[in-house]
Amino acid sequence: MTKPDSVIDGAAIIPGETRGSVVVLDEALSFWGGFDAESGLVIDEYHPQRGTRLSGRVVVLPEGRGSSSASSVIAEAARLGTAPAAFVVRRSDEILATGAVVAAELYGRPLPIVKVDAEGWERAAAATELAVAADGTLTVS
C-alpha cells in the first residue's frame, strides 16, 4: 500500500502532536542572539528570514546552530507564548531538543521536533500547513 502524497515520513526527535502554518528558514539559526523571545521574531542581522515571526508556526529549518544558551531562549519563548508550534529539521540538534523538553516540563506546552530526509524536507518546506503526529509523521493540509 502506498502512502498518500500528503504524508511525509519523519522521525520524532521530541514526540508531540500539533499543527500550524509553515515557515521556512533557509539557513540554520542560533536561537540565542538570533530569535527574540519577547516578540517571537528572527533578529539575526545576517539571516535571510530576519523579521519573520515564528510563534505558533511549524518552523522548517536545516538545523539549530551555535550557542548553548539557545535552549534557554526556547524555554523563555514557551513561557511567554511566543515559541514555534514545532520544528522540522534535517539534522538532530540536542540544544534545540533540550529547550523543547524543558518547555514541556515547565509549562506543559509540547514542542515536537521531527527529523526528515532531504526529500521530506523539501516537501515540508513547500507545504502551507502541516499536522505533526506523535510518531513524527507529517501531513500536508
Place this chain on the structure above:
Amino acid sequence: MVRLDDRDQALIDGDQGEGVAMAMRIVVRIAEAMQAASLLDITGAHIDSCLYHGRSGIDFVERLAVGGTKVVVPTTLNVSSLDLLHPELYRGDTTVADESRQLMRGYEALGAEPTWTCAPYQRAQRPRFGEHVVWAESNAIVFANSVLGARTHRYGDFIDICAAVTGRAPAAGLHLDDARRATVVVELDGLRPELLDSDVLAPVLGYVVGAIAGNEVPAIVGLPPDQPEHRLKALGAAAASSGGVGMFHAVGSTPEAPTLDAATQGRPVRTERVGVEQLRAARDRLMPGIGLPLGAVSLGTPHYSVEEFRRFVELLDGRRVASAVAVYANTSREVWHEVQLRGWAEPLLAAGVQPVTDTCTYITPVMAPFDGVALTDSAKWAHYAPGNLGVDVAFASVEDCVESAVAGEVRSVTDHWWRP
C-alpha cells in the same frame, strides 16, 4: 530505547526527590533524542544555565531544587549577567539584575561552585584525559574535548545541571570514539613564520576552521607543534562561533592527534588548504568598524588566563592607556586573584585598565557608552558583540590593541605579518 540501570530507574521513580526525578526524565529524553543505547557516569559538570535569559530560568532552577536537590559531581558555573566584584559597572535594568542574582543564588544553592567563568579549564582542578564530563558553553566544550582530551558532547542549558544532579549523561555523540574522529583536514599553506608564531593567528584560523567544518570535527595540519593553551583556547572559541565545532585536532599539539592518522583514526577524509589570502579575508570580515575613531578596547573573551595577563602587562610596559579610551579585561575572579598575588593588578589599574570578572563585556551592559569602534583581540567577541550590544567592532592582535589603547587611536604594528 535507552537502557536504564536500577539506579537510573530509582531516580526517575523519585527516590531522591521530585527535582532529581525531573532532571533524570530530561536526561533520558535527550538520550533518546541522541539515540543513545545507555547512560554513562560523569566526573564533573560545567553549567551555562546560570546566565539569565528570562524568568523561565528561575522557574526551572526552583523546580529542580524541590526535595533538597544537590549536585553529585564537582560542578562549576559559567559567567552570569553580573560582575559581583565590580557591581558599580552594571548599567542595565534593575529588575534584570535582581532576577539574575536570584538565578545565580539558585545554582549556588544546588551546591555548584560560584566560579563564574567561561574558562573553567584554567582552574587548577580540571578534567583529565579520557574523563566523561557534561560541559555547556561552546568554548569550554571545545577546549575540554580538544585540549584536555576529556569527553563531553555539545550540551546546552538545562541538560548541564540535570547531568550534574544525576551524575549521568547519554552514552552518545562526542563521548564515543567514533564521533571524535576528524572528518575534514585543514592544511595551512605558505604562512610567514612571524604569523605562524603569533597569538593573532589562532582566533582568525579558528574562525576559518569553523566555517569550513560546520558541525564536523576538523584536524589542523601545519601549525608549529606544542601550541600553548591560550592559542588553542582562542582557536576553539572562534571555531565554535563561526561553526558548531565541538572538537578539533591540532596535529602535534592536541592529545588525540600525535599524527594526522591518529586524528582521522586511519580513515580517508577530505582536505581543504588554507593560505594567507583566506585568513586575511576572514580577519577583514571581523573588522567591519575599522576606519572609525577608537572608542574602547575589550580583551579576554574567553576569560583571560594568568599567562595572557603576563603578556598584557609586558606589552603595556608601564605605559598608561589614553584617558579617552576605556579598556576592559574580562577574566575570572580566580585568575584576577592570582593576578593580584603576582603584583600585576596594581600596575594594570594604574595604567587605566578596568577588570571585569564573573561576566563578560558582550553579554551584559557594563561598558560605558562610547563613540567609535571597539577593538578586541577576540574573534568570538567581534562575532557576537555587534548583535548583542549594537556596537561597531574591529578584531586586532593584542599587540595592536595595546598600542592603540596607549595612543588613543587605532594603530597597527603587526599588519606586515599578514603579507603573502
